Amino acid sequence: MSFSSPVEENTLKVQMDSQCYPDGCQVVPIWKLVAMWPSEKEEEETIILISDDDDDEVQCPDDDGEGESTQGSSVLLVEPQEKSPLEENKSEEMVDEEGDLVVTYCKQADVMPHARHDCTVHPFQRTESDTSSPLGKNADICDECYCYICDKLAAKCQLWTAPSLCHCNAHNKSNFWKAQRNSALAGILATFNLELLELDTELRHGGDLLEKFIKDLSVAYNKYLTGERMCPPGHECFCKPKLPPGQCSVCSSQNLEVVYRYSDVFDLVTRFLNQAEQESPKAAAVMLLGAAKQIALHKDPALLRNCQNLGHTASLRIAVPFLFHRITTRLQRMLVLCDFPKILYEKFVDFFHSISLPCHCFAFTNR
Template structure:
């Protein structure tokens, strides 16, 4: 720049304030910038001030040399710069020179620190932003390992840059370890196969037979390389999603290039000793992780597509062909996927280029989609997705589909939930067949109360919330659903806790109503019990209609009768396999008329009744804490009515059940003294006025002993 003798001052000052000060920055010579302060003056009053513009009344009152800011070499105002396209043989013109604030365009460092400033074949001093050659070099320098992805610079944020930096450091470490692997280790064959020949032990020589066992051989072990990669992958799992994705796919590119020397390896049975065994392990881990990342994270479209495209470009060796197209994950905005989630496509199939295409995804993708939709409470979409999706692991997919009834319950469609237990395909049985006793009891509580766990875990513990918009199942539908599940699931059918929970819910156990139903007429109980046999047979056959009594005024009593008859049928078949029946008795609460029906149904076969009473008597002693808790939950009349019920039967086997009940009551009498005075007094009166006199008429040793115990506490 040529030196100028004049300075042009342009004022942007507005207003009529004559005292206003303006600041101007002007250039006087190359590399020298001056700051001038010009003040509006009354020239007529002060003729000694240097006047710049008489018309405006401006004069310079102060000046200061400005600071030169850091700049690229080609923008320097002190040193001339000659632009060339791709000159690297040496400095052009005076490009080698630089001022204190000049930076290298490629390295982004001060020119004085650039190692390649005037190095032949590099010559960074010639670099500038108008050259495609130098811009490409700058992009590579800035992106480091990210250059393999061909990102636009505007798309590279701090997460991607961090991933690229870590990947670049890893590649250097990996290259060093891989080179060591390819060099191998020199050792003797006897280090692998111990020589058993005695010649060299006795004579310190090798005979012709064992000489080959002591020659030097070159062995290779990929294990150190495996450890380096494994350590880096552990590190990626702690990084943010974008960073981790770049690191993982970069690792895949590097390890897929690893070859296996033709010579022997240390341990062929070790999966880490050769690339052909170790690389597929890493690829499975990397691919599964990338699949989950693409589903669980809202990557911007450019990154989503870039990762898929780069993965597709990887050259897979023969031992990794299974991973071909493994990263073809559909985005959440894909038309095929969205049509399924919105319920517009219920078959999971579409026509594409004249061919039928089925909705199919790898299991890690399926699992990640389920996880994300659960977190977002998109239960409708989740049900639609699971009903049509197909994947490579049918057993794991079936486990996910088994939660479909739960998802129906989560958004209040209890009718669909009840139906979905029994839906099956040609490849698998229905969901009801695979329910565990715990799951069955949780489902009963959900369907009976219209509440559900606050989380997506099918668990009775934790917080439960009311399902908004949900309409409770009718009692008859719940009855049919619960019984049909028991009939198709052998494990549930013989589980006493499942039956006791079913009895409880039909005694209004989960509602705010009283747990005592009205005692129906004896004729109604008898006729409904007779009718129950055919109803249960129909339910086993899949016929789900219920006759008139189950829709009458006494429909709740009718359903309890049906459940009682079903439980009696189960006991007739499975009593020999059972060791616990006390929960059945407890489940009835104060509905003693239904409990009497159970005993009447068992009494049709004396052997069945005898076995049941023997197990129950044993349970009362062994599980006395359960019996005590039940007595405490009810009033004193509960014990009175239960003992009276047992004593009212003609069969002595049933009568004798009153003995263990009263024995436990007497032995644990101190437990009941904590109850209120009226409660314990009422129980005291019952024992004194009803039980003891009744026992006077029975002279058996057991009753005599019990009577003596009662007399002592009374």
């Protein structure tokens, strides 16, 4: 066995490398490759082109603009070219900064119905309770502006710019305007201290019936206050003809007496109470409580003069306590048997306690 000298081994290695890597390519040790590896910044800015064919020829422009042949090279380093300003502007117009969104179409948003104070087209000036005249540009509206009080299109609001009312100044940050809105939307139910969200179909139905009853009751009560002029019974005629009582026009005109009969009012209230008993519990409670408050306000112009001479339906001082007894008896039964919500139950009780009772109804004070 023969051993080669170090010089012979190096010569043999160079010959083998020349056979494995033609065209004079140099073999670089791996530790030298690590040292020569480009930095991250250089790696991002450098493009490496690898040719599969040793005979490929690539023209690489240098700084002087002259092409440099790369025939025989397997690896080519190419510096990236900067984008033109036109390409950059085009990218900025179509793509966002992160490149995740491309704008293809743009349309103006549709304006939804809104209260006047929320309008984005016309400015709005807020005050607590100014009703004298429109403030600033509060009277200006768009097609979708709604009246905060009436809850309908501002163009259809009859009180939009009415002096001392001015719904155009209304907004939801004022306690005054909130109370006005509740009163307008809740109607008679606002007297029960009910919130708008607490009102359901039954309560609104009872409120509608109560409002109609109050109008009819007002007509009947005003007629009662007018009274009826009558000749006192048994009045004798002092004229020469000696006509029977009530037939002498002279004596009757001098001795006529005004009689106040509550009968028509009593009949109207009785029919309303009969109707309430046929309604749902919530509607009936509203109707009964509302009727109680209305008749408690009635006054007897005759005081004690005709109390003994009229029947129990014709005398207010007798008829009203009778109606109150019927109302309170029915209400007590309903509050016990009907499953009213706790808040509604308490508001019904508070409403009854808020009624100012006349002297002839003091017996119902602790009911």
